[in-house]
Amino acid sequence: MVARVAGVFDEKLTEAIANSKVLVVGAGGIGCEILKNLVLTGFPNIEIIDLDTIDVSNLNRQFLFHKEHVGKSKAQVAKDSALSFNPNVNIVAHHDSVISNEYGVSYFKKFNIVMNALDNRVARNHVNRMCLAADVPLVETGTAGYAGQVELIKKGLTQCYECLPKAPQKSFPGCTIRNTPSEPIHCIVWAKHLFNQLFGEEDPDQNVSPDTADPEAAGDAGASALNAKESETGNVDRKSTRMWAAETNYDPEKLFSKLFGDDIRYLLSMENLWKKRRPPTPLVWDNLPGKDDSPAKHSGLPDQRVWSVSECAQIFATSCKALEADLKSRPDGDHLVWDKDEKSAMDFVTACANVRAYIFNIPLKSRFEIKSMAGNIIPAIATANAIVAGLAVLRAQNILKGNIEDCTSVYLRPKVNHRGQLFVPEKTLTTPNPKCFVCAPKAEVALACNLKQLTLKDLNTALKEGLNMQAPDAAVEGKGLVVLSSEPGETDHNNHKTLEQIGLNDGCALLVDDFLQNFEVRVRLQQEDDEKSWRLVTDMDTPMPEPKEDKPTNGANGSEPKPGPSRPKDDSDSDMEIIEEDEGVETTKPPKRRRIEVSDDIVELC
Numbered sequence: 001m002v003a004r005v006a007g008v009f010d011e012k013l014t015e016a017i018a019n020s021k022v023l024v025v026g027a028g029g030i031g032c033e034i035l036k037n038l039v040l041t042g043f044p045n046i047e048i049i050d051l052d053t054i055d056v057s058n059l060n061r062q063f064l065f066h067k068e069h070v071g072k073s074k075a076q077v078a079k080d081s082a083l084s085f086n087p088n089v090n091i092v093a094h095h096d097s098v099i100s101n102e103y104g105v106s107y108f109k110k111f112n113i114v115m116n117a118l119d120n121r122v123a124r125n126h127v128n129r130m131c132l133a134a135d136v137p138l139v140e141t142g143t144a145g146y147a148g149q150v151e152l153i154k155k156g157l158t159q160c161y162e163c164l165p166k167a168p169q170k171s172f173p174g175c176t177i178r179n180t181p182s183e184p185i186h187c188i189v190w191a192k193h194l195f196n197q198l199f200g201e202e203d204p205d206q207n208v209s210p211d212t213a214d215p216e217a218a219g220d221a222g223a224s225a226l227n228a229k230e231s232e233t234g235n236v237d238r239k240s241t242r243m244w245a246a247e248t249n250y251d252p253e254k255l256f257s258k259l260f261g262d263d264i265r266y267l268l269s270m271e272n273l274w275k276k277r278r279p280p281t282p283l284v285w286d287n288l289p290g291k292d293d294s295p296a297k298h299s300g301l302p303d304q305r306v307w308s309v310s311e312c313a314q315i316f317a318t319s320c321k322a323l324e325a326d327l328k329s330r331p332d333g334d335h336l337v338w339d340k341d342e343k344s345a346m347d348f349v350t351a352c353a354n355v356r357a358y359i360f361n362i363p364l365k366s367r368f369e370i371k372s373m374a375g376n377i378i379p380a381i382a383t384a385n386a387i388v389a390g391l392a393v394l395r396a397q398n399i400l401k402g403n404i405e406d407c408t409s410v411y412l413r414p415k416v417n418h419r420g421q422l423f424v425p426e427k428t429l430t431t432p433n434p435k436c437f438v439c440a441p442k443a444e445v446a447l448a449c450n451l452k453q454l455t456l457k458d459l460n461t462a463l464k465e466g467l468n469m470q471a472p473d474a475a476v477e478g479k480g481l482v483v484l485s486s487e488p489g490e491t492d493h494n495n496h497k498t499l500e501q502i503g504l505n506d507g508c509a510l511l512v513d514d515f516l517q518n519f520e521v522r523v524r525l526q527q528e529d530d531e532k533s534w535r536l537v538t539d540m541d542t543p544m545p546e547p548k549e550d551k552p553t554n555g556a557n558g559s560e561p562k563p564g565p566s567r568p569k570d571d572s573d574s575d576m577e578i579i580e581e582d583e584g585v586e587t588t589k590p591p592k593r594r595r596i597e598v599s600d601d602i603v604e605l606c
């Protein structure tokens with residue numbers, strides 16, 4: 001079974017593989033495939049790190065895992081399954097976050113190659129920095145549906161993972177979704193969560209009830225306004241939405257009155273929320289706007305007409321009943337899976353999102369518009385993962401053979417391009433961005449802020465959130481004066497002081513380093529009186545000289561061409577870029593807010 005047999009690889013490669021040590025980060029869709037390929041190719045020394053345990057939803061594409069493994073460590077089970085293909089391999093499994101202190105630069109230096117099979121930017125950024133610091137080649141992989149990409153990152157030779165600014169990820173605070181929506185997408189995300197609470201897989205992270213822990217509402221959350229009547233109909237906190245709905249036999253009127261009446265009144269009772277916002281308007285089933293109107297004339301497709309609130313309520317009722325029937329027709333414990341192409345599921349989300357939008361004075365949207373926003377899910381495709389993993393291991397072999405210059409980025413196209421190619425390799429390696437604040441020899445960024453308002457604590461947040469640092473220390477350049485220390489207690493007493501109060505002024509340069517990442521950057525303070533918070537300014541937004549290809553690259557999903565230096569790109573007509581779907585990572589120092597994934601939307605819980 002193992003390919004390490006005479007004649008398969010040339011002698012040089014066979015020997016290089018025999019002497020290699022490889023680290024695989026992530027044992028998910030791509031990681032499992034990489035591990036399987038490595039052991040079948042005869043790589044003798046492999047370490048694998050994954051922080052997660054196996055979920056039922058992984059089984060359809062992560063073939064090293066089976067039903068009996070659900071709940072167990074991904075890294076450990078991946079190791080055990082891979083050993084069954086080739087027991088002669090030495091695999092070390094770590095059930096841990098790669099961001100943990102355990103894996104410092106000296107750990108990374110042990111390896112000839114690191115292979116990333118991650119699903120979030122925070123971890124990717126971290127491994128990128130560790131590999132730059134350890135000067136180990138990193139094979140970075142990713143897929144988005146049928147598309148995929150394999151990219152080599154090597155200090156001084158290629159672009160690093162952070163050489164180009166990334167499009168901001170969609171991210172909404174959980175309290176915005178539950179308490180204070182202000183955009184249609186907030187209502188759509190809420191409606192999809194509601195679908196799951198009522199008919200789908202219940203997820204505590206997708207609670208749709210008013211969030212009493214919202215820091216903005218602090219003090220008076222749910223104080224006085226709830227009366228006995230509301231408690232009878234199902235207090236938001238005491239019962240799960242599903243349980244309560246089942247008890248009412250999914251009575252549309254009762255559901256509607258709770259979700260769009262009682263819960264909204266409960267929110268109104270959190271008075272702090274509405275001091276600077278227009279308060280929501282609770283709705284009453286018997287008296288809905290648009291009830292007596294005849295449908296407005298509409299010339300487009302039926303799905304492009306925006307329903308009135310009254311129509312939404314009708315559609316809510318019919319879709320609720322259809323979904324209830326569907327749920328009841330299934331074996332006990334089974335649930336529905338939201339699907340934009342399933343009529344009742346899509347109707348339900350459109351109706352709920354629009355009713356909620358009306359309540360919060362947000363523009364209503366057509367079913368067509370909501371479908372495109374709500375259905376923007378990028379599925380994980382097993383074949384795409386397998387192909388990318390195969391390409392990654394081929395790249396690893398090339399690196400071991402000493403042919404690193406040949407390891408150009410390779411793109412897996414969702415369909416063959418006009419040249420008949422499914423795999424499109426770059427012609428040359430993409431050179432580092434000299435202005436990159438991570439890998440440039442003199443990495444520098446400016447921090448635009450109001451020094452009279454930004455506190456030391458805010459500076460710490462800016463460094464962590466803006467520069468993806470884990471444990472920043474900052475000292476004034478030239479003076480060596482430490483203004484921010486990652487050691488607990490050392491500078492905490494200054495946390496509430498403004499930067500001005502601690503003696504920092506416009507133009508002052510801070511040398512900021514993160515011992516966990518072996519990463520240092522010069523941060524120049526830039527006074528801006530009008531800046532309410534902070535903003536990082538890098539030269540990376542400045543376009544670099546024209547890249548070799550004649551066409552600009554579009555962002556993911558055909559958005560506008562992105563500014564910035566030559567992003568690795570293929571030469572086909574339609575462009576693709578890997579989209580990260582999740583930022584749900586554990587770090588050694590857990591962030592204050594937990595982020596959860598909602599299909600392609602990221603929700604940040606307060």
Ligand SMILES: Nc1ncnc2c1ncn2[C@@H]1O[C@H](COP(=O)(O)OP(=O)(O)OP(=O)(O)O)[C@@H](O)[C@H]1O
Nearest residue numbers: 026027028029049050051052097098118119123585
């Ligand atoms: N900081 C980290 N340290 C170690 N492993 C990580 C870290 N962050 C993410 N991972 C792992 O990377 C893997 C990525 O795999 P994949 O993209 O297939 O995600 P998944 O969680 O298995 O599947 P899905 O997200 O589609 O349900 C996951 O197993 C995840 O646990």
Ligand SMILES: [Zn+2]
Nearest residue numbers: 160163436439
């Ligand atoms: Zn870089």
